[in-house]
Amino acid sequence: MIRDTAQAFLADVSSSSAIRNAMASEQGFETQIWQRICTEMYWQAIHIPEEYGGMGLGYVELVIMLEEMGRYLLCSPFFSTVCLGTNALIVAGTAAQKQQYLSQICQGSLTATLAYTGNNGRWDADAVQATVTTDGDHYLLNGRYRYVPDGHSAGLIIFAVRDEGSTGVDGISLFALDANTPGVKRSWLPTMDETRKQAEITLDQVCVTKADLMGEQGKAWPQLNKIIQLATVAVAAEQAGGAQQTLDLTVEYTQERVQFGRPVAGFQAVKHQAADMMLRAEVAKSAVYYAACVAEEALNGGPLANELAEAASVAKSYCSQGYFSNASDAIQLHGGVGFTWEYDVHLYFKRAKSSELFLGNSAYHRELIAQILLD
Amino acid sequence: MIRDTAQAFLADVSSSSAIRNAMASEQGFETQIWQRICTEMYWQAIHIPEEYGGMGLGYVELVIMLEEMGRYLLCSPFFSTVCLGTNALIVAGTAAQKQQYLSQICQGSLTATLAYTGNNGRWDADAVQATVTTDGDHYLLNGRYRYVPDGHSAGLIIFAVRDEGSTGVDGISLFALDANTPGVKRSWLPTMDETRKQAEITLDQVCVTKADLMGEQGKAWPQLNKIIQLATVAVAAEQAGGAQQTLDLTVEYTQERVQFGRPVAGFQAVKHQAADMMLRAEVAKSAVYYAACVAEEALNGGPLANELAEAASVAKSYCSQGYFSNASDAIQLHGGVGFTWEYDVHLYFKRAKSSELFLGNSAYHRELIAQILLD
């Protein structure tokens, strides 16, 4: 039901030409479409509790939306706002922060994101390189972030910083800041995948107050880790959708395309590749649906809550490979046209790689699982 | 030419039933066939210098023989005698040792092998766990070896030992001993692959003299390493032959087998798997032929001599995977009968795994190459 509605709307607003328009812009999405999402569909409020004006639905419903957005390659600040910003607020925000920001997000007047990765290519606690120092009642933030989704356009940014000299999971704090806070410099980082924009952000003596701090100073790794894990599930959901769509595009194209006197889809080699693609798409979904149940319980309590780390890594490690393999096979099975800018396959191929890299690739997540299993 | 002769002879002596007879015995080969090889074909002397009564041919010719033996799954002490024992004597033997033992090998009156691996599953210098201590003019050897090819039947055994307390590449010595030396206890280790036998050997206060020492005490790692590398090339050659034979068996079977109204070989999925198998077999051969040239120069001098470590690891890492993949695909493409004892495919499948494990699998050799490239 929610899926059908989403599909109908996305088929309308996320056509190939709409995607390409959004890709070509620095902002990376069309404001008008985002506003339609916020006002007509109210998707940005999907899992925000009703007390803040949200729909109060669960992660399971959110994941269905994400899967469809991945399928339709929707260019929007949905992921950054909902799966990074909103999750961060829900997991780590103070009552006042939730009240203020979640309400604004529900109203469609605020987009948000999370900045935690420096330039060392890591995705764990060591990714946090920016620092915080105390200056009387104030805090001074300094440092540089890269790969921040929609970082140049978001209205609210959750920054992860660490106490100077701290390492690993120690000394990490989160701050929720208006993106226009003095000292926050943002620039678009043009990327190979143009369907989701990334930014570099530098903090230069950014002076903030305790009201901006989320939770306790220096103790925020458990919260940040949970936010990252929730976002990981969200990326996996998009990947599962992409894995399905690349399959659908391929089946459709090979049914039409005639070579050597018959539809390409009739060649057993093509059928078997398509079968493997379907396997990957279905398995990806199974992983994501379960992870969604776990994420739901991690947010709202339940016996599966402590499985979040594992379920997120299971889903991301499988879906990263599954989507990339499907997108790669899709290009191959499209033959020459899969290689052209005109056809959409390459958009998925690029998105598959960027989402594989984002929040850690399959090998990274397998090692996390190995630590759970073996250490 | 040498290949044609080898094929004709092997087709005769290494039939399916001959292989199975040899497999079922503890010795692992039929004495009569080995004697025919030694007296009619003179293969055991192929690369022994003429001064010791050998044929004086090169590693290139040896590798052709090994490839064909791998194809025909010849059960014999050829590998242990020629590629371990003889190589060890050529690389590290004293003049007296060469004179005595190489001549006996040429005459077909002596088989030989190399024992260097303890029970820690390693294949590098740390594999050597048995120890040597000096006792006046004598040496005392103690320790245990596993996975020694033909160790229970060989007449001459080259033992690698290390000075007590030494680690890694330091302190390693080689001794050439009659297998019946007092204190040498040997027992057959029955293995999943029955086409090449392994043994466990324990040395219990084995008292030997300087005449048994090969080269200098404690300095033998370079020689042992070279012997291992030469043996590694030899295993890769057998693997390339096996990769070819599993392909040939598969093509033949699928051409005959009819299902769904046509030869299985006509299905594109089968053709494509066979094509991948051919690729692996050809690439394996290319790797092996080059490694053979390098091994030849490593033994007899030449500009490629210092490439031995790399060429051996390149060949073994590729051929291990290539043979195993081909054997695995061969079982699959034989369908149910590939799973039966009666058909020969499983013999190759098992040999592929045992030769993959022996002297280090693909991952092991890739890491060796990574050390050359990156460290």
Place this chain on the structure above:
Amino acid sequence: MKISFSPEDEKFRAEVAQWLTQNLVGEFEQLKFRGGPGDEHMFPQARKKWEQKLAQDGWTCIGWPKEYGGRGCSIEQQVIFNEEYARAGAPGHVGHIGEGLAGPTLIAFGSEAQKQKYLPGIVAGTELWCQGYSEPGAGSDLANVKTKAYFDEAKGKWIISGQKVWTSLAHESDYIFVIARTNPDSIAHKGLGFFLMKMDQPGIEVRGIKQLTGTSEFNEVFFDQAECDADDIVGKPGEGWAIAMGLLGFERGVSTLGQQMQFHNELNQVIAIAKANGNDKDPIIRQRIAEAHVRLKIMRYNSMRMLSDEGDGGLKKEALIYKLYWSTWHRDLGELAMDVMGPEAEILASAPYNLTRLQAMYLFVRSDTIYGGTNEIQRNIIAERGLGMPKEPKIQMN
């Protein structure tokens, strides 16, 4: 997809676990972790006794309706039972063909008389079944069945002649269900019948097939004028294909979760070896163990999807891919097991050819990607039924 276990379910879980703890002892201790695929030939008599022990306390056929002797357990309870059963290391069900295939087929397609005659023996664990599907020349191609059946009016019986192959437990079984061609002129999947036959009769001979493991779990079954009572054809002559297809659906049921728990046990063995020999520190092995774990976890989630949601009867996509997925996983696990053991992987338990458990698993899994439709056939099915791609063309041989 959410499968939630109610407090009642959890109580049921405790009950199952307790029963197993109390009863999988004494003479049954030796059966722990035995008798699964690749090990089916082991301890058949003791396992039959175990089956009857289960039956005594109502632990066979728990998913069957109560009217046929089952417990009428919910899907969730069946999942729980299978999980606990495998977790406890309880032995491979010697009656699984009867419970999982023959019985459900009879419940769905059998006559009342057939139900009365056969179901009680299955429930009681006293009568074992095997299946006669594959044939030497036909492989997985049911349409190529050559075993023939004709009705002998004088005897009032069906007379069956032909050969089946890859039949597990044929030696131990009391009955076999057989697909045979009732119309000699029919081709492909038309004109087939589905027969229930007594194994102990002069016209049936069983010969073990020696496998690459050196053991014989699979058999050839030869039918030479074997007899089948007139009442023992399921449905009508010509309906065999439809019934067989329905039966294929039963193969993908809740037992998959029990199978997965066995896989879990096997993976745990591999992990234990890695920890013992230090390969758990090898980064490559770590990746592969983690990958095996990831895919096994998802196998469970996939089964939960198969079992939940709309039970619209049609085979869902996640069910279509299941065989290809698990067989590939299991094959990979075999290779991982070998590589974790390193050179020690080669060493047998004892001469002449006694394999260790993991060696037997490693070799036996090679059948997983072949029987019940090879991976290649699975891919055809997925592409054709799951994706609507063109069927394989019929080629005329020249």
Place this chain on the structure above:
Amino acid sequence: MKISFSPEDEKFRAEVAQWLTQNLVGEFEQLKFRGGPGDEHMFPQARKKWEQKLAQDGWTCIGWPKEYGGRGCSIEQQVIFNEEYARAGAPGHVGHIGEGLAGPTLIAFGSEAQKQKYLPGIVAGTELWCQGYSEPGAGSDLANVKTKAYFDEAKGKWIISGQKVWTSLAHESDYIFVIARTNPDSIAHKGLGFFLMKMDQPGIEVRGIKQLTGTSEFNEVFFDQAECDADDIVGKPGEGWAIAMGLLGFERGVSTLGQQMQFHNELNQVIAIAKANGNDKDPIIRQRIAEAHVRLKIMRYNSMRMLSDEGDGGLKKEALIYKLYWSTWHRDLGELAMDVMGPEAEILASAPYNLTRLQAMYLFVRSDTIYGGTNEIQRNIIAERGLGMPKEPKIQMN
């Protein structure tokens, strides 16, 4: 397989290396490592100038017989030249279609007049060629060529109409060789002709194809009553297939070793990045880099096998697998490059869509497994020609 380089060869190597060191400077400095596959559209004019520079000192067409302006270099010397050329980072040969394909075809199949007319321009680097093989509906299926040619008696010329696609360097080329159907009623590979055509004429239009890289290296070429002189058909009408097949053989020549040196340069870039960002310590990346190195090394050994031994003319097995092997290797290298870079892999050189060299490689390699016969077609060819397995059946569409 042994390829030994004699002292004379090594002297030749030094000569090549020295010439490159002395000449790949100044205005040509910017061309280093540029203009290879995926970068063909870059610096066409400067590269043409470089081609002429090469020609001046006799470094074009070095494998051609001296009578046609070549150097008559041995296989070994050609290998050496290509290796040194790539090692120096000398730019992609803008004349490679002429030197490697058009020229050898003319030498083998052309008339004396054609040789006189066309070979000198190729040798001099003044006249560039492109190839008209693939068509939009035909893909790699040459038998499906729809471009038509008829002989206009009045004009005394061949008139060609149709469309070709995936034509590299079409914008820059002076000539194109075209496969077209001379007999309109012919089917499959019968009735084709092989034409040499001037690009600069009213009947030919070139349109760039925008690729997933955002750049246009490939083109569509439209023929609308384009003209070809009566003397510019190679062989006779109807012999086009045989000539084209012969030409395919030329594609797998000594240039493969130069290509490999480019691959080597790319792999070295990847290794340099790994060393810079610390991923050279990552055990998984180490495995993958080592694997790339292993396979590239063997690619070279495989080429040496192709070039050595009996030159019996027939395509050897190691040559049959070569395209599938290198294209797969190159594709894997692209993925390795991305994974070594980690998240930085995504960041462009600059807006709007300027790719870094390795990004361009990563995306462009996707064409390697498609053009010149997809991997799927390669596998068909290997199975059919290499293994004698049945040809794909002709299926009648309903």
